[in-house]
Amino acid sequence: MQEIKKLNEGELGTRPSWDEWFMHIIISMASRSSCRHVRSASVVVSNKQIIGEGYNGAPAGIQKNCIEGGCRKENKGLIYHESLNSGECIGVHSEMNALGHLSKIDNKEITLYTTIFPCHTCAKNLLSYNIKKIIFRRYYSEKEIKSTLELLQEAGVEICQLELSPERYIDITFNFKNKNIEFDVWSPEEKTRIENLFAKSNNKINNNFKEIKPGKYQHFKGNFYKVIGIARHSETKEEFVLYQALYDSEEFGNNALWVRPKSMFSENVIHEGKEVPRFKFIED
Numbered sequence: 001m002q003e004i005k006k007l008n009e010g011e012l013g014t015r016p017s018w019d020e021w022f023m024h025i026i027i028s029m030a031s032r033s034s035c036r037h038v039r040s041a042s043v044v045v046s047n048k049q050i051i052g053e054g055y056n057g058a059p060a061g062i063q064k065n066c067i068e069g070g071c072r073k074e075n076k077g078l079i080y081h082e083s084l085n086s087g088e089c090i091g092v093h094s095e096m097n098a099l100g101h102l103s104k105i106d107n108k109e110i111t112l113y114t115t116i117f118p119c120h121t122c123a124k125n126l127l128s129y130n131i132k133k134i135i136f137r138r139y140y141s142e143k144e145i146k147s148t149l150e151l152l153q154e155a156g157v158e159i160c161q162l163e164l165s166p167e168r169y170i171d172i173t174f175n176f177k178n179k180n181i182e183f184d185v186w187s188p189e190e191k192t193r194i195e196n197l198f199a200k201s202n203n204k205i206n207n208n209f210k211e212i213k214p215g216k217y218q219h220f221k222g223n224f225y226k227v228i229g230i231a232r233h234s235e236t237k238e239e240f241v242l243y244q245a246l247y248d249s250e251e252f253g254n255n256a257l258w259v260r261p262k263s264m265f266s267e268n269v270i271h272e273g274k275e276v277p278r279f280k281f282i283e284d
Contacts, residue, residue: 004149007135007162012171018048019135022113023164024172025050026094027137030115033057034065035091037080038140042094042114044102044129051110054097058090066091081235084141095122099129109133116140120148127151133158170198212241212266216282220271223247225279230262241265 007019016024022043029041034057044052058065066072073080073088092100095118109132112118117136118126126134134157139145152159174186174194186194214227224246231240239262248254268275 005158005160007160009162009164009168012167013175016172019113019160019162020164020168020172022050023115023135023137023162024169026053026113026115027164027169029053029055030094033094034067036066036071036074038091038116040094040114040116042098042112044098044131045111045113046108052098052100052102054092054094054099054101056091056094056097059092062090093119093122095126099125102129111135117145118148120144120151123148123151127155127157131157133160135160135162137161137163212262213281213284215284216246217243217279218282220269220276220278220280224282225258228257231259238262 009020010017022045026041026043029043030039032055033039033041038056041055042053043050063069069075071080072090073083076088078088094116095112095114098112110130111133112126112131113135115137117139118134119141134152136159149159174191175181175184184191212227212230214229217225217227219225225243226246227241227243229242231242232238233240240259241262242257242259243265245252245256245258249256265279267278269278270276
């Protein structure tokens, strides 16, 4: 199997490399995705110029995309992760949209930057456009990697992975460490606001790493619950708190079971003008 070349990101506060810059662009571009389950984006680059770009989602002419009208597969009673090749998905992969939006094609070697490693079908199409290098950030399906890599290796395509970190992405976007810029895209007041937003986000992130031990907790509205333990989503690996009501409910029955994302369970909320824990630990 072809070896994947690992690309290193630059030091914080430094000017981004071309590879970092294009990866930064497609991470932002992926926010335009109209799929309810996957967000991805790609750009086709020739001689350091973007000649095609695209994100995944419903094709042109469709009246309602999946965000507006719901996942077409789920609307038909299918489970998304169990019906990947059912033929019911209307979404177009970002690589295909990027190729469809090419502004020019020349005989120069072309590089594809993509947030997700191409599937086998997209890889076959990419070869028709003289793609000689692919730089991706994440894998999507381990099952398709081997066959796709073998195909690309036979065609002489160079494969690189650039796992641009969140810290580097934010650094490239706002570049707070560069104090020599006299007139930046962000005013000093705006930079202060941005830094305050990051500070609030860090508090939420820290809450996600708090230990949630089994025991009795009180919700900020007064009811008591018993935390049973931490469960993990089988697909996304997100952690959830499994807890049981210590009271009777006409609507949900006696001692109903509940689940809530760990980050939400441990976060603070504003109640009666004060910041308080959503759930307060009482006793083991």
